[in-house]
Amino acid sequence: MFASILQRIGQAVFVMFCMTVVVFIGMNLIGNPIDLLISPSATPAERARLIAEFGLDQPIWVQYWRFLVGLVHLDLGTSYIFNEPALRVIMQRFPATIELALAATFLSVLIGVPLGLYAGLRPYAPLSRFIMTGSILGFSLPTFWVGMMFILVFSVQLGWLPSGGRGDTVTLLGVKWSFLTWDGLSHMLLPALNLALFKASLILRLTRAGVAEVLPQDYVRLAHAKGLSARRVVFVHVLKNVMIPVVTVVGLEFGSVIAFSVVTETIFAWPGMGKLIIDSINNLDRPIIVAYLMIIVLLFVTINLVVDILYTVLDPRVQFSKARTR
């Protein structure tokens, strides 16, 4: 088992290494950052001095080596716009993104599980058909479009909820949080709902499929035959077994919630790292783009690695089949 886990870790490290090469080469294809940084009226001497200062006069492999050394020391360069270390700029915005992603995940379970349960228990009820059609819309509507409609209806027309920003925050453990104040919560509701919609549809369909699969099972029929109340059968015997795949998917999809927060944050002007990366792409702020990409790749490689290792630990068949082929 250790051998296969070590092998997986090795693969993850290799993938990370490949991504550093891809990102580095890609970044060097974008135009010369010097053109953006100094005014066109600068003297050639000043220009040369700046190029040397950023190390842009070195051969590309030297630049790549410096980049790698910087990565190991968690130094991803200084943002051209903020004039602060890129990693620090991103980390300042990280809590806002995490807060939004957690709220969205929570909402998607809160919406998806009960609706999926209902649609699974009463597959032919008109409301179930309505719910299932709604879930198709949740899948196919672009997130930004739904977010725009939310703002148009709830902020512009009705004026019930604010259209952007984080609202009042409370500092807890050195980090600002929105969910602890009423104002912060009211700012968070629309973006979190927007981000949750796609995942809610996914969870809804999973739950419904799970219920349909579990209902005809013997233990459910036995529970009914024992004379347990319908409520107890549904909430204890059915729901418990349906929740296993739901929990797996919620965990696996958390990374993708963070990725899609790019869209929601931009629409609702939520000051997280998703909005930061879009602004940085538009400003050609290379160090921030590189740092963001490296963090996201690391996040996904880690999530995949953890899932793989968990499967190896939890499901003995995975390693047996490997051992046999050796």
Add this chain to the structure above:
Amino acid sequence: MPSDIVDPFARDPEATARPLRDFARSYLRSPSGAVGLVLLVLIVLAALCAPLLSFQNPYDLLQLDIMDGQLPPGASSMAAGYTYLLGTDDQGRDMYSAILYGLRISLGVGVISATTAAVIGATLGLIAAYRGGRVEAAIMRLVDFQLSFPTILIALMILAVLGKGIGNVILALVLVEWATFARTARGVGLVESRKEYIEASHVMGVPTWRILLQHLLPNCIPPLIVIATVQVARAISLEATLSFLGVGVPITQPSLGLLISNGYQYMFSGMYWMSVFPGLSLLVTIVAINLVGDRLRDVLNPRKDS
């Protein structure tokens, strides 16, 4: 040959005399599928005939009148003498014409990227299915790796590196989508390549490329068509998202997503028409394609019949 012996290879004349007509009939049995198809045909026609249907060329700055800027739907033009059915944007551009032209770009990007991705993905998937072994392992590893990242992230990475532009958006969409086609093609290809006719042509010494192209590919087409339909809708949606974020198509070639983005800031001051109408067009397009894709899936998948 005695007449009571049925030739097992003869086709049932009733069933397959007019395969296309049978297909159309079973497709149209679903009202939602029919509605989707009608909508989609209308949308494609509108996009193709955009110059004939619109009052002005929204890219020709000479035809725009800045005095007509920010007019609500139904207002009439000061100079040109026609009614702005869906209002105008801040430059005085007729929204109705802009939507028709935007539709062309959105549909074009979606169809081109999905088709290219289908060709690349299906080729790799079929090769993986037919060859097996190390080739298959390498291709499927890449597919799994690709599919473990969310689509928007891959597209964002590519556009962050390459910058804006229609060509770059198409490239990003192809790189995002090929893996889905490869996985489907391999799945179908695996089933098909175990059948006798493939084995027979292999034994007869037919070259590999001919087996792949002439025998394997035609039998894998139906599921690929379903995937391709849905992927066109996904490509259009993703392109609109990227353009809305400002990293997609350039301002000179506005797709529906960019039109929505341009009108977005005016929405807060109540000028809803600049982004809501392109948004509705985008929505109807995506829903129509998905309805058609859903129906095709039901019709082309014999297991799900009845």
